[in-house]
Amino acid sequence: MEERGKIYLVATPIGNLSDMSPRAVETLREADLIAAEDTRNTIKLLNHFEIKTHMTSYHEYNRTEKAYELVRRAEQGETIAVVTDAGMPAISDPGEVLVRFALDAGIEVTIVPGPCAAVSALAVSGQPTGRFVFEAFLPQDKKERKVRLEALRDETRTMILYEAPHRLARTLAELAEVLGRERQLSLVRELTKKHEEVQWGSFSHFLQRYADEAGRAEIRGEYVLVIAGKSEAELRAEEAEAFADLTPAEHVAWYESQGFDRKEAMKKAAKDRGISRRELYHMLL
Numbered sequence: 001m002e003e004r005g006k007i008y009l010v011a012t013p014i015g016n017l018s019d020m021s022p023r024a025v026e027t028l029r030e031a032d033l034i035a036a037e038d039t040r041n042t043i044k045l046l047n048h049f050e051i052k053t054h055m056t057s058y059h060e061y062n063r064t065e066k067a068y069e070l071v072r073r074a075e076q077g078e079t080i081a082v083v084t085d086a087g088m089p090a091i092s093d094p095g096e097v098l099v100r101f102a103l104d105a106g107i108e109v110t111i112v113p114g115p116c117a118a119v120s121a122l123a124v125s126g127q128p129t130g131r132f133v134f135e136a137f138l139p140q141d142k143k144e145r146k147v148r149l150e151a152l153r154d155e156t157r158t159m160i161l162y163e164a165p166h167r168l169a170r171t172l173a174e175l176a177e178v179l180g181r182e183r184q185l186s187l188v189r190e191l192t193k194k195h196e197e198v199q200w201g202s203f204s205h206f207l208q209r210y211a212d213e214a215g216r217a218e219i220r221g222e223y224v225l226v227i228a229g230k231s232e233a234e235l236r237a238e239e240a241e242a243f244a245d246l247t248p249a250e251h252v253a254w255y256e257s258q259g260f261d262r263k264e265a266m267k268k269a270a271k272d273r274g275i276s277r278r279e280l281y282h283m284l285l
């Protein structure tokens, strides 16, 4: 029986070509085929490292049909390396569907790790790194965007978002509406490139800075937004305020409407009000 091939996800530099790992070069050289997001872009990388492997394009718009084709080729024994324009394949880039199809078909998928803008930005951001969420790009559709923004309102983990420079000012304004103008964030720009920079401040600070034409003209290059989560203390204070207007019975009923059973609802309401369950029970009587 023919031996099965393998799929390699190969991370490539996000700016500085020296970040290309020797193993990434070797994997691309030895693969039977390179599936690249944009072959015109990747050819520059291949030329730089004198890699002569044949390329095929694998992008957002052919990701499903092409994933089937690539899996079939791997089943026939080919080794396929997947690269994107920059950074880690499958992270806000093509690759995710291919990985799923390959695993379904029993094809081995392995990684040649390397740069990823999200994690690199988090590390230099100065924001808490212990717990974080990656939100990629906010949706462009108005309704979906609103839903996603709302979902971030009470997020206590550090949030990482990608954004294109021409949309940055608008995105900052919309995030500030939901998270509050005093929330701290870091704008991490042009990582590993000549104009690499970490700017740190509140939404208010950045909104003032980019309020006019001249300010917006300053926004150039590739950005990652790293936003501090809501503090637990702030979240608890807001909840206490929201519950202050409720009677004990309304408070318990609210938790029941959220799907908690009576016992759990009482436990939560008592905790919110800083009283014991027994005290709450007596108030309800």
Ligand code: SAM
Pocket: 014, 015, 084, 086, 087, 088, 089, 090, 091, 092, 093, 115, 116, 117, 118, 161, 162, 163, 164, 188, 189, 190, 191, 192, 193, 222, 223, 224
């Ligand atoms: N797969 C890539 C990765 O692992 O980082 C991300 C691809 S995503 C389509 C492109 C976005 O990543 C950009 O819009 C920007 O937000 C961010 N990005 C990519 N390179 C960057 C860099 N050198 N500095 C800052 N952000 C960067």
